[in-house]
Amino acid sequence: DTAVSQTPKYLVTQMGNDKSIKCEQNLGHDTMYWYKQDSKKFLKIMFSYNNKELIINETVPNRFSPKSPDKAHLNLHINSLELGDSAVYFCASSPTGTENTEAFFGQGTRLTVV
Amino acid sequence: TQLLEQSPQFLSIQEGENLTVYCNSSSVFSSLQWYRQEPGEGPVLLVTVVTGGEVKKLKRLTFQFGDARKDSSLHITAAQPGDTGLYLCAGEGRNRDDKIIFGKGTRLHILP
Numbered sequence: 155d156t157a158v159s160q161t162p163k164y165l166v167t168q169m170g171n172d173k174s175i176k177c178e179q180n181l182g183h184d185t186m187y188w189y190k191q192d193s194k195k196f197l198k199i200m201f202s203y204n205n206k207e208l209i210i211n212e213t214v215p216n217r218f219s220p221k222s223p224d225k226a227h228l229n230l231h232i233n234s235l236e237l238g239d240s241a242v243y244f245c246a247s248s249p250t251g252t253e254n255t256e257a258f259f260g261q262g263t264r265l266t267v268v
Numbered sequence: 269t270q271l272l273e274q275s276p277q278f279l280s281i282q283e284g285e286n287l288t289v290y291c292n293s294s295s296v297f298s299s300l301q302w303y304r305q306e307p308g309e310g311p312v313l314l315v316t317v318v319t320g321g322e323v324k325k326l327k328r329l330t331f332q333f334g335d336a337r338k339d340s341s342l343h344i345t346a347a348q349p350g351d352t353g354l355y356l357c358a359g360e361g362r363n364r365d366d367k368i369i370f371g372k373g374t375r376l377h378i379l380p
Contacts, residue, residue, distance in 0.1 A: 199368065
């Protein structure tokens, strides 16, 4: 069974569209994240979320919004897509209440905005 | 903001050689992880180091956490083509809002 799964794996869409990327984890973790990996492979955190609070990276445009219907899911909604949004987006989860915060990643969603 | 600097950014060596990758910061981390990412996949956790001066071994990979918990190194002995990949260090800060942050990675290529 896949621990952290994202869909779709590839997404090609036109500028101005609104799209969503889904993420589900079956690890029972309390905290989930969204990361953006740019063309130089730099992983930058966008959001971290547990069932109590959302922490947003202040550099993330408000066109990006996380939605969490339950503890196992954290979806990423993107409005009015721009060319610069093209990147690979990774969902991750980690347990809380432990000494170490280790992240388990999904396979990524390659978003291409044309 | 805590930053993790990784060096070198790129490394291409022959099979059988040894190498060391460094991860440095001016900030103290409560723990530090090393991940490996292959093309088309998400990062996969290799190891977590917690205690200053800690050394962990994973087959031919040796990970060390600096005494002050500000830096770490990854040493690979007798590199194999299968070691090729992107190696990322990541740290969890000591402050409440310091979630997992990543270095920019070291792209390693082992030539057969």
